[in-house]
Amino acid sequence: MIPSPLTPLVRRITLHLADPARRPLPTITVHTRPTLRGWTFRAALLALVPLLLFTAAARTPGIPHSVTLTIAALATGLVVVHPTPTTAGGVIAVAAVLFWGFTSEPFDPWALAVALLAHLLARTTWWAAHVPPQGHAEIAALLTSWRRDLTVLAATALLGALAMLASGTTVQGAVLLAALAVVGLVLVALATDGSSRDDGRS
Amino acid sequence: MTVGGLIVARGRTSQGTPADGHHGWRPTSAYTAAIATGVLLLTTSLLAGRADIALIGIPGLLAATWAHTTRPTTPLRATLHEPPGTTTPGELAATLHLTTTPDTGPTADVIHLRITATGHRDTHLALTARATEDPAGSTTGRQVPLRLSSVRTGPQETFTVDLRGSRHRTWEEEPTQVRGATRLVLPGAAPLGRLPLPRRLRGLTGPHSSRRLGDGTELRDIHPFTPGDRLRRIDWRTTARRSPELDTLYVRRTYSTAEATAVLVVDSRDEVGPDIRTWRGYGTLRVDEPTSLDLARHAAASVATALVDAGDRVGLEDLARRRRPLPPAAGRRHLRRLVHGLALAHPKDPASLHRVRPPQLPADAIVYLFTTLLDDEPLHLVRTWHTMGHPVVVIDTLPDVRHVLEHHLAIAWRIARLEREDRITALDGEGAPVISWAGSRRDQATVRFEALARATQRHVPGRIP
Structure with a gap:
């Protein structure tokens, strides 16, 4: 059999893959509760990211499917590679824009699913x-604040119900009141006494 | 800068405590992002006149604002509890105690850990801070048992744990670190049968029968009474049978008891692993594979245990000479001293820089030499000891060397292996048996020791004891 010029290369790659010295380092054994x-x-x-974006865009007319697909692919890649x-x-902001679609639809309860x-x-x-x-x-750490999350989602649903009830009516000065509320919220929420940290990675 | 008369650098005082008095708790970027997204969506909904857009940002905004109202004040405390004293291979363990005291104020609900140890992969964990309760019902804090996979012996670095608490994904604590102490891992001992002993035994007491007459249990002969014989040794039955008139008394003569002296010589000038690439001093030896020094420690501890259990005297010499030699002695306390000395044997300089001089040995001692046989020094030592009349047993402690891809290293190992085989052949030819202690050949070591013990105990006709 005539040796091929690739034979030494193949042999080296085979030996390299089978080299026991390149196996991963041993692990530290830690006894914990069930984990993920x-x-x-x-x-x-x-x-989750495509599901959110497709859910947001599902009820908005006039958005080409290819645009949604492209946005979903880019957003998914970004979040998976750089989850901050x-x-x-x-x-979430992009999902809101897709949900909005620059249209003037009445209140859509579909927003609760998006939220x-x-x-x-x-x-x-x-x-x-x-x-x-x-x-x-x-898993116990993942579920530490499930009651708090449930409360928040219930409050959101309540707010949504109130907004839906009020969507058919017109109140004078409601826009100005809402704008003032947003400004007040910004002042209260961002008036912290310390600098915020990065994404948690010290 | 100074705050309230205290010098503050990077948010901490000179004592290392947080300058703001909040134990290092800071809002995270998750909080900022939730607020910013919520406000952005609220503004958009206002401008677009659609309340449902605002609804998308409401959950994050509500959760962040709610969590921000309860700033944690109690720091997370962590201590690493390690068993005191020494340990054995595979038993390097500790318990991480995490103490959160919710009674004194809001504290962490999730704890993030990064556990590192030399030669191990980093371990990242996120644990709940909820304390475990013991059977009595009292809260004991969170306890996390840790264990290393190291099989190495000698002084070993243990755990370094970086940890940080977080609360409601909105607050995070400054990271802190706890470190474990350097532990001394003592070599274990494998059970061995009989071991070869020196040709001449010393002393008047001991577990062995010497070739000399004296007090003992092994019968040598029946002999007529001579001046100096003790009266209690008179065998009256034999005397009555052989000399009914009692004109000659007969005594039972026995071999005296004696003890053997052995000296363990550990060649700790170098420490090599199964990977040739690490022999040049570059790269890291894996902690889940024993090195030549680990094998030497294990073999020497096994031999020392077998000899001390048999009642013999054992000494220890270190060719690297970092520690004073241990003179031969017997007993369990001396065995602990030997094992401790073995664990501390360690190369100081490269083997080539050592000038090895044969250690001084007690007369009639057998030498157990634990070496890798990678240079000619052990051969010279064995020849010197043979010249002085000491029997030598060489224990080969080189691990099973793995195949390497690098061509130059493969050639170098081939040459080194051939030279080693020449040395082993020369040692065998000069009457110094070589017993391998690496890999599967360790199981055969017991059989080899037994065969050598039988050979040395065989009575050679004409030999004067």
């Missing part, structure tokens, strides 16, 4: 930012 692997958060983001609260906030998915996306992104793919997170 860190990569599951990114896998969840892989499904900022990127998650950006994706639920947006909240879920923010939570999952926070976990993905704090647990690397090879890390672990206890």
